[in-house]
Amino acid sequence: MSAQQATGGPVAVTIGSRPEPVHTVAVYAFDGMAPFELGVVVEVFGLARPELSGLLAAPWYGLRVCADRPGTPLGAVGGFSITARYGLDELAAADTVVVVGVPNPFAGDVPPGLVSALRTAHDRGARIVSICSGAFALAAAGLLDHRAATTHWRYAELLQQRYPLVRVDPDVLYVDNGDVLTSAGSAAGIDLCLYLVRRDHGAKVANTVARRFVVPPHRDGGQAQFIEAAVRPVEEDEDGIARSMQWALDHLSAPLTVPLLARQAGMSERSYLRHFTARNGTSPMRWVITQRIAASLPLLESPDGTVEEIAAAVGFESAATFRHHFGRTMHTSPTAHRRGFGRGVA
Known part of the structure; x- marks a missing residue:
């Protein structure tokens, strides 16, 4: 440059x-x-x-x-x-x-x-x-x-x-x-x-x-049309909420629940829900869904993997669930996103 x-x-x-x-x-x-x-x-x-x-x-x-x-x-x-x-x-x-x-x-x-x-x-x-x-x-x-x-x-x-x-x-x-x-x-x-x-x-x-x-890791909510991937890593020495978020990002393909995330934060479920929502402006599971969708974007934009395989790779229990949440968040379908943004995808 x-x-x-x-x-x-x-x-x-x-x-x-x-x-x-x-x-x-x-x-x-x-x-x-x-x-x-x-x-x-x-x-x-x-x-x-x-x-x-x-x-x-x-x-x-x-x-x-x-x-x-x-x-x-x-x-x-x-x-x-x-x-x-x-x-x-x-x-x-x-x-x-x-x-x-x-x-x-x-x-x-x-x-x-x-x-x-x-x-x-x-x-x-x-x-x-x-x-x-x-x-x-x-x-x-x-x-x-x-x-x-x-x-x-x-x-x-x-x-x-x-x-x-x-x-x-x-x-x-x-x-x-x-x-x-x-x-x-x-x-x-x-x-x-x-x-x-x-x-x-x-x-x-x-x-x-x-x-x-150094943008926020997600832009959730009804206004979001496209959400960039979670690009800001959370430092390990930050507070319990931050540690749980980083752990979730490292384990997106695994089943994630509020009790599991609360244990990673060393907090009760009730306290975790309250503090997480106050910090991030959204619930823990809504945040997880957003991160899974964000993680799916570069996969959809590559020529490898079917929608079903990508859904499983980012932690959705089925392709139907993936399509539902993707459409709700991105206002388009995974297939349409791949067609519009895919590199080398037929």
Whole structure:
């Protein structure tokens, strides 16, 4: 990984004897922005990643931070400023365009230059992505008409009122329409960016990036569409709940019960249930199911093993039980996930 790529400039990477262009990601920066969402995009797509050596079958990304007036300092929430090197022409020419917000969703003002650049990028086949209030820019460009989309829950009703042709879903982390993707607020941008990496490079690469990101081990609940694998190991010297979680991760294929996990934690069942739920926001067995589904993803994305074999390998008592929980959590079937994300799967 070259120093030029680490600082955001696209470079040519040699695979075999043939140079391959990087996939260019352009992110829109504006005066008065909150820095978190921009930082997420920079972290995922702009950071040098030596940990991916040997895992990539295609070049990594080249990041460009773009603004209406390149070279002009832009104030950020928190009292500091950044200067974008690139302008909207470069944004319109990128392979993936990310809009992390608009200056004021309630005012209804979306910069016309951004709207024009988004339309140009989309017309030439770019992938268009929004985080949080960035959905307002995509809607203003007409890219969300007659499509499902999401945004931060704070803005969902406003987005629906202002753009009635958009089918706003406030209950999901993100929505994938293929060429246009939208996500909810802040941390949901991490989920969507990791999902893009998974789509482009597969489960192993996405999980490696998530591990370096130090994301939570799971994203459970009704909003979750896709859940990354449990990438954060639990240290052995942590408390009893943590030890039981690590033990469960090491024994996912075995029958797991609350009494068994409570014994690993050295706690009574009642105390274990109370402390586990308070710590993780979900019950122990719901967490186990989530981890089993997460563990099944890289198996489904490889050409080896039937759905029945994978179900047994991650601890489900039957393929039917696996399909039930997979569909409830992932909003798709194991077979459909394999078809969409499998590498070398017919």
